[in-house]
Amino acid sequence: MDNPRSDRVRSVAALSKRSVRSRTGRFVVEGPQGVREAVRHAPDRVRDVYLTAEAAARYAGDVLGPAREAGLRVHEVTPEVLAAMADAEAPQGLLAVVDTPAPTLEDVLAAGPRLLVLLTNVRDPGNAGTVIRGADAAGADAVLVSDASVDVHAPKVVRSTAGSLFHLPVVTGLDVAATLTALRAAGVRSLAADGTGATALPDADLDGPHCWVMGNEAWGLPAEVRDACDDIVRVPIHGLAESLNLAMAATICLYASAGVLRSGDRPG
Amino acid sequence: MDNPRSDRVRSVAALSKRSVRSRTGRFVVEGPQGVREAVRHAPDRVRDVYLTAEAAARYAGDVLGPAREAGLRVHEVTPEVLAAMADAEAPQGLLAVVDTPAPTLEDVLAAGPRLLVLLTNVRDPGNAGTVIRGADAAGADAVLVSDASVDVHAPKVVRSTAGSLFHLPVVTGLDVAATLTALRAAGVRSLAADGTGATALPDADLDGPHCWVMGNEAWGLPAEVRDACDDIVRVPIHGLAESLNLAMAATICLYASAGVLRSGDRPG
Structure with missing residues (x-):
């Protein structure tokens, strides 16, 4: 995925808005620690993982491997696409879109x-x-x-x-x-x-x-x-x-x- | 004081740089809580207090009064001067220049x-x-x-x-x-x-x-x-x-x- 202006990129970036999170029931987790914990502890709620080639190599063992094992959808993206999707200035090459949980x-x-x-x-x-x-x-x-x-x-x-x-x-x-x-x-x-x-x-x-x-x-x-x-x-x-x-x-x-x-x- | 480009304003603003703090032995404390505590607990180290007319009125009892009682130099400045001196986006109308302490x-x-x-x-x-x-x-x-x-x-x-x-x-x-x-x-x-x-x-x-x-x-x-x-x-x-x-x-x-x-x- 290499077009930072695609609809998919825009729809992920839009999750930085509360109204969009509320409407879609999804949110974004950025960076290796957050994505790893999401994949590890809430894989059924992870809709998509996006990561750069560099992050895929660096976090092969603790993110990419477990994500693939869990049957998650993993997408390799360019650094420009990742930056366009992310809220953080330095999302460290990866993020995931996750369903908002609804415990009562x-x-x-x-x-x-x-x-x-x-x-x-x-x-x-x-x-x-x-x-x-x-x-x-x-x-x-x-x-x-x-x-x-x-x-x-x-x-x-x-x-x-x-x-x-x-x-x-x-x-x-x-x-x-x-x-x-x-x-x-x-x-x-x-x-x-x-x-x-x-x-x-x-x-x-x-x-x-x-x-x-x-x-x-x-x-x-x-x-x-x-x-x-x-x-x-x-x-x-x-x-x-x-x-x-x-x-x-x-x-x-x-x-x-x-x-x-x-x-x-x-x-x- | 109403010229945000004066030498004095520049010299206070420059204290946001470590090198300038180190050379001058001074730093800036912004906002009512910090300035109040500086005036209360380290008046001998407070070199100048700068505040807007609004802040002077609002903090008359816990900043302006004690500062004058302690014989400190208090300067009324325009909001533009205060903004130009300050590091924070919202310094709440006052700041003080304080000597860096040197406890060993x-x-x-x-x-x-x-x-x-x-x-x-x-x-x-x-x-x-x-x-x-x-x-x-x-x-x-x-x-x-x-x-x-x-x-x-x-x-x-x-x-x-x-x-x-x-x-x-x-x-x-x-x-x-x-x-x-x-x-x-x-x-x-x-x-x-x-x-x-x-x-x-x-x-x-x-x-x-x-x-x-x-x-x-x-x-x-x-x-x-x-x-x-x-x-x-x-x-x-x-x-x-x-x-x-x-x-x-x-x-x-x-x-x-x-x-x-x-x-x-x-x-x-």
Whole structure:
């Protein structure tokens, strides 16, 4: 494929727009790590893999081979075509078009989760992606994302998940109040992470299934969401910093949970 | 001040270049949070504050008032002048030119530090700034930065520290091997944070003074640095993620240390 102005190239490039992703139910993952994790963990959702001859050679073992083994459609393209398809300035020679998954909150709760995180109003793509990556690393069972948050299938979010988007269910488009009600009904405690919390993280009750509830980067959680949670927990600030950024706070909370939840398991 | 092409405007704008920062010993901090923290915590190093009439009104209480009280030189400028001086697209109407501090490793060690972090080869400005912010929040005594790392006074790093650059000493230009030797002589244990570590973070000995040693974002720590440390500690990965990003790993390690070091102090 060598025409950067072909219809197919345009249709892949158009997936950088939220409206097109929403209409088609597809999104793009760029770069070797993301494509490899998609091929490895969600091959049934990979519609097409596009890569340059150089990338085909370089990632023969961890992308091209597994993609062909899984019977995926693999297309060799020129660097110009790849650049025209990609959102990133340096997509490293490959990308894949993937069906957007549609896990539901019901699916997640039916599986008996122990650790969840709910993003209520996260606007920064890097923060959203980093929380998904941190949730994966901490062994969370799923990430829940409200309808007011950034689209987790936007190119910048996908990149910053570093492949974690394919490792755990990410439920999107949720209503926050309804989600908190559903969590409670399922026996999952909701813990608002908020600097105003009376409970410091080291004193929080992290036994049993729970969900961290994270607010907006700038203004945190609205009072009605905090009040609807079972506890409000603050990450202690020991120095002069005003706060931690959202992704750091979420990761610290999730790792504190992992430490408690896993203390009965084998050493991590 | 209303001429965006004046010598003074050019000389401030030139501080976005590392060579100019290095030659002049000055850097720029942009936006209300950074300028406020500079005025509050390092007024003796603030050479000039530039702000628009709108910013002067909006930040009268937390920037303009304290700046005048501290006897600082405050200049009202047009939005065009501010935009020409600034690196950020939206500096929010104010910036300050600040003398680069020059704390030394000897100063830091002489103060009897309990918790330090050493960035050996951090290249991403956002990561470096986020680690400084996380170190501040975790109550670290200082951040040490090797000569191979990004310049912590670059605009993007300064921004991502969210003011923490003015809260704790940040020692730059260090030789890694000499620093590890100096730490040992001062009774500060060095803990390499590395995915290959045999010791999982929950099992690490975090009693007593110690310094987290962080590697490069992509390739981690070289074997000779790992081997020169007192222990190699991994943040456990519970899910399918390959790794955590550098800033997250550093923040988790620093907060684990804070939890142990502060357990004898008042609750955080």
